[in-house]
Amino acid sequence: MKAIDLFAGAGGFSTGATMAGAQVIWAANHWPLAVQYHAANHPDADHLCQDLHQADWSLVPSTDILLAAPCCQGHSKARGKAKGNPQHDASRSTAWAVVSAAEYLRPQAIVVENVPEFLEWDLFPAWELAMQKLGYTLAPHIVDAADNGVPQHRVRMFIVATRSRSPLVLDLPKRQHIPASAFLDFDSGSWSPINKPRRSCATLARVSAGRAAHGDRFLAPYYGSGSGTTGRSLHRPIGTVTTKARWALIDGDRMRMLTVPENCAAMGFPRDYRLPAPAHQAIHMLGNAVCPPVARDVIAALMNQI
Template identity: 35%
Template sequence: MPALIREATLMVRAIDLFCGGGGSSWGAQAAGAELVGAVDAWDVAARTYSDNFPGAVVVNTRLSDESGPEIFGDIGQVDLLIASPECTHHSIARGAKPRCDESRRSGWYVMRFIREMRPQWIVLENVAMMRNWEGFRELKTALEDVGYLLTIQTLDAADFGVPQARRRLFIMGELGRKPDEVTVPPSHPLPASTILDEPGTWPAKHAFDERRAEATAERIRAGIAELGEGEDFLVVYYSSDRAGGWQPLTRPLRTLTTLDRFGLVSWVEGIPRLRMLQLPELRRAMGFGLCPRTGREYRLEYGSRRDRVKILGNGVCPPVMQHVIECLTGIGCSLARAA
């Protein structure tokens, strides 16, 4: 590996395809990357990304097999390509809805960018079940044919200081060199209690409000029966998570989705009250903190509440991507190994 790559001052120029609101880029930026381009089909996500990365060329369009680097204009050399192709139709979260062939093919839409830009490093992120996609092996072979040696790992955000259990697949590639596997840093998982605002910050209603759906009330009763009165906990407000419908605050939050689904049951003067988790809490659950390079806070200003929950639920936890990029590019953990 060239000596320059081991310099902590090296600025890695990066683009982010299927960028969403910029979770991957927020982590890459913290690792030392300069985001110069991004693309997403959803206008709310593209505006959110632009707000957080004003120096990047952000394109609001839907990628296809024909899409390539020309959409960015002349942005110069790109060292790192990050992509999070649409994952809805690889995931069990899709329920019984029919599969969409275009969404499942979206992993291929990165190939023209990779062949023509030939970045030194690539990171493709998706749900762990992408391994079961029938095109997965072909995509892997196509990347290898371009010259990338690959390391493929499933990583859990809870192992990287994120107070959420969130397993994702990372395909990491480098031209001419097989990336080392990402090692999990020594840490203790952060519990869901660490994301919560101070009691009384947000209004809450009686947990057994007469308008409460009976299924929700049953999940609340189950939590109280298990933990006892006076113990706060989280409940799945809509649908079910196939894990009992509630969880204690002593464990990392279960995986956030694009739906506004987690509520906090708290006790006030001996009465259980319920409120939904709020956007600042969900942002913490994804691991968004101040960017160590810019000192800025991640901004989530556009769209409805539902839109902003969707942006977070579709996102990548920045601390995980930060660790991946640091190790992959030689800045960070690889630099430490060489010392």
């Protein structure tokens, strides 16, 4: 089956589709750097760099499956979603590009990825009605990446839209959880002493709490509730990877932030996946991405059922 990828970013959805046996023939994103690296990893696909509100869908190839991961920042509780915030309002509006593409292309199936709060969006009923008017039935699935063999707890929503009488509920596999220890490399990265001048009191408090709970080796996030105050065991999947470096590795009296390869592995990307050299750019792309193994399982199940 052929697939196209809207809001393709670093290419997690496309990579998962390829793993599932689909052929990704076209991908788009508004960020030139993301398009550059998507093309480097998926050279057989055609690419468009554009705000998809302005896309001419007549120039996009017909497809069996449309993949879309519209901006989640306007929905995510982690970023806040106060009404009247112009940036968040614009972010949420990207979902309407999916309706526009569906109206013209009429693919057999559509898979939309976002945070679960997407379903609580004030305009979700209108968005859902628009998709239904185009002949699609919608089945939301809430999926934790850890259940798909990704060494990360990352809960996301996948809406499966099909041109069928009834919503298509996917039979997704439940894979064994993989601990963070599987991808950590204690011989890499830039280590520094925990007790060094100007180390913040908040960091020292997190490290102290983590030692009490987990011993000398554990992960400590730099912000957030839960693990943000207690640390996280290396014997369980890591918490959510975000667009900014969040996770520190603690080893006795030293610590460091996770490396790009470790973040890449935590997201389930192939080891040889190409990313920008500057770490902040690579981590931003990874934090915005769909975990490829999750996309693989969702798309494979979809292909088996349509």
